[in-house]
Amino acid sequence: MSAEVLLEVRGLRAAYRGPGGSVLALDGVDLDVRRGEIAVLLGPSGSGKSTLLHLLAGLGGEYTGSIVYRIPDFDPRRDVALVLQSDALLPWKTVEDNVALGLLFRRVPREEIRTRVHAVLAEVGLQGLGRRRPYELSGGQRARVALARALVTLPRLLLLDEPFSALDALTREAMQDFLLRLHAEYGFTALLVTHDIEEAVRLGDRIFLFTPQPGKVAHVWENPGRGKGEGASLAAEIRARLREVMAG
Numbered sequence: 001m002s003a004e005v006l007l008e009v010r011g012l013r014a015a016y017r018g019p020g021g022s023v024l025a026l027d028g029v030d031l032d033v034r035r036g037e038i039a040v041l042l043g044p045s046g047s048g049k050s051t052l053l054h055l056l057a058g059l060g061g062e063y064t065g066s067i068v069y070r071i072p073d074f075d076p077r078r079d080v081a082l083v084l085q086s087d088a089l090l091p092w093k094t095v096e097d098n099v100a101l102g103l104l105f106r107r108v109p110r111e112e113i114r115t116r117v118h119a120v121l122a123e124v125g126l127q128g129l130g131r132r133r134p135y136e137l138s139g140g141q142r143a144r145v146a147l148a149r150a151l152v153t154l155p156r157l158l159l160l161d162e163p164f165s166a167l168d169a170l171t172r173e174a175m176q177d178f179l180l181r182l183h184a185e186y187g188f189t190a191l192l193v194t195h196d197i198e199e200a201v202r203l204g205d206r207i208f209l210f211t212p213q214p215g216k217v218a219h220v221w222e223n224p225g226r227g228k229g230e231g232a233s234l235a236a237e238i239r240a241r242l243r244e245v246m247a248g
């Protein structure tokens, strides 16, 4: 894998202002995401993981520090796709129309949209279900639609915010394997947020541990054994470090 840096984040600080005062969500985040890797952001609830992904996706929010995409011709509006925890499917639209959304925003011609949507639905094993509405699908199928909606735009960077957290354990494992297959096939770079240590070890080429609120990177692990069933000792090490971080 190339160690070329796709995304460089330096000294990122972000706060929310509300009637009760200001809440500091991120307190000086430094991290790099390398081209082609799956980077995992592991952190306790409220440590600012979602805030970071929203800023990286350019969805607004004030911050200081820097977010730099270091690849030539990289345009975050075109090249980044975000998959949310809640899957965020529009309930009144069919599966096909949900998957087509990103292409409509990018003003892709209708005939091309049809072709690409059908191809990606076949890719994620949902051929024949395109006319259904999201409420007519299982949790695992909905997660596949959410992935298809992101993949159909051929993102160079895929941001995943706890995409499988609503699934039962077996479906979740199947979706983790599925994501690894898609990653090998499409070659995108991914930054995945989770609070599940086993998921981090199973998916991450590198794992960034976040401190409790306000979030910053407390530790980084390389995970060369990813996908080879060698994650038990790394998971134990991460669990021990997480306990330390939680205890302050």
Ligand SMILES: Nc1ncnc2c1ncn2[C@@H]1O[C@H](COP(=O)(O)OP(=O)(O)OP(=O)(O)O)[C@@H](O)[C@H]1O
Pocket: 016, 017, 018, 023, 024, 025, 043, 044, 045, 046, 047, 048, 049, 050, 051, 052, 195, 213
């Ligand atoms: N819109 C908002 N207004 C005010 N505070 C917010 C807002 N969104 C998040 N926060 C606060 O900012 C901090 C970081 O929240 P964020 O959702 O980014 O954390 P997270 O690590 O993704 O949490 P979780 O794992 O529970 O999803 C938390 O203390 C949260 O309460």
